[in-house]
Amino acid sequence: MHRSLPVFLVVVLGLASSAGAQESRRPPEHRSPTPAWAPRGVFLGASLQDGVLSSQTKVQWQFTFYQDRKDAFALLLEGSVSWGLAFPDPESGKPQNAVRSFYQHSPQVGVGYRNHLPGGFHWAFQVTGGPVFYGANFNEGLEPDRRVAGVIEGRVHLGYQFGAVAAGLAVGYGEPFGYKRRSLGRFFVSGPMIGLFMDWR
Numbered sequence: 001m002h003r004s005l006p007v008f009l010v011v012v013l014g015l016a017s018s019a020g021a022q023e024s025r026r027p028p029e030h031r032s033p034t035p036a037w038a039p040r041g042v043f044l045g046a047s048l049q050d051g052v053l054s055s056q057t058k059v060q061w062q063f064t065f066y067q068d069r070k071d072a073f074a075l076l077l078e079g080s081v082s083w084g085l086a087f088p089d090p091e092s093g094k095p096q097n098a099v100r101s102f103y104q105h106s107p108q109v110g111v112g113y114r115n116h117l118p119g120g121f122h123w124a125f126q127v128t129g130g131p132v133f134y135g136a137n138f139n140e141g142l143e144p145d146r147r148v149a150g151v152i153e154g155r156v157h158l159g160y161q162f163g164a165v166a167a168g169l170a171v172g173y174g175e176p177f178g179y180k181r182r183s184l185g186r187f188f189v190s191g192p193m194i195g196l197f198m199d200w201r
Helices: 004-025
Strands: 041-049 052-067 071-086 099-116 121-138 145-162 165-177 191-199
Touching (some): 041 071, 041 165, 052 099, 052 191, 071 121, 121 165
Antiparallel strands (some): 041 052, 041 191, 071 099, 099 121, 121 145, 145 165, 165 191
16 A cells, blocks of 8 residues: 555656646736726727718727636727718708718727637627717708717727737727707718727737
8 A cells, every 4th residue: 555655646746747837838818018097909990871981099998807818808998089081972852961071979888808819810899888979060051960879889800919919900880879860960970880900908
């Protein structure tokens, strides 16, 4: 019985050293290069809604509440500013087409998922919502439209991890709600969007 003890110890130590070697080969946990109060993401792109092409600039704060070696869930705070860049031609029966300037700005809150795969591939998705402050000016003697509504947005990120920074393509869609039906500016709020993202969470 006592002779089996050295054999048992050798086996246990061998397994422990093997497990330690495997542990050392695992990739290190993700560590953010920025403090929690600083912005950790940006989106630069455009949206197209009912003939109005609008710029989209979004800055994001991310507060991770679950993190392991390759993926994470985070609470998101995002602020966006947007101005109309191109406008539709006049069309009979569509008074909103008389628009000559447009803006939409929105603070939003939501949740997001981030994944860093071993080969450097990065993908993510998020859902946010909040108020949207929008306004439009029109030709043909129509009154300016200044309103507040709600909006829900979703985006998918596909890119590559460059050290602590991920970058790539993002596509998404936003849907306004709670607007006045007599509002002409509502036709141009949010919609499909595409652009480039950077994430240094």
